[in-house]
Amino acid sequence: MILFLLLIFLPIGLSAGRYLMFGDGRGNWQTADRSSAGLLPPASANPEALIRVFAARTVRWRGIFAVHTWIVVKEKGASSYNRYDYTAWGDPIRSNGFAPDGRWFGAMPEAIVAVDGALAEDLIPKIRHVVETYKFRAYGDYSAWPGPNSNTFVQATLDAVPELRAVLPPTAVGKDYPYSGRWAGITPSGTGLYASLSGYLGMTVGWIEGIELNFLGAVLGVDIRRPALKLPGIGRLGLAAGL
Secondary structure (H helix, E strand, O other): OHHHHHHHHHHHHHHHHHHHHHOOOOOOHHHOOOOEOOOOOOHHHOOOOEEEEEEEEOOHHHHHOOEEEEEEEEOOOOOOOEEEEEOOOOOOEEEOOOOOOEOEOOEOOEEEEEEEOHHHHHHHHHHHHHHHHOOOOOOOOOOOOOOOOHHHHHHHHHHOOHHHOOOOOOOOOOOOOOOOOOOEEEOOOOOEEEEEEOOOEEEEEEOOOEEEEEEOOEEEEEEOOOOEEEEOOOEEEEOOOOO
């Protein structure tokens, strides 16, 4: 138990120490940079279908613990991208409220899912269906902790498209919130099992998902398929999670 708590709180302490010493370098969040990070080519110059999931550290002290994730899709031949976020203000599901690959209030995003071509073309309708039918879509449904939040929304979308074989980083706090109402079952990839107590406590064991322990939203785990440690506050150390 002491070792477990140490592995939970030491990484968070290191992340907090970095924030206290250096801040996040973004200045006032209201005026922070939200321009394109240059991670996507102009849509008109890229005729192929495309799916991306981006993650960036969230705003102010919350960035010690968590990232914000969002989804970008583009159909074959489309002249523009479509970005979907789940936010705490206004209608929770925000469509094209920011640049597709925009900095998240000054934080540089990274792509954690990247699919192009025919596979993306086949999977985009499934993603759009989740966006259109997601049940936590009313004003006031958003809850930063334990969820449903932005990461719950993206996780629900990825779960509906197991062909992506995608796994959100351990810093995606809220991804383990049981949005479906089921507290236990087979993982969406079909390769393991999960159990979650309203997002506060939980465990996932699967070939795609790896082994993850969720303690009050902090995720500690290991990925065997693509060797890496998963640490709360810090993130993934090892091979990148990907197809």
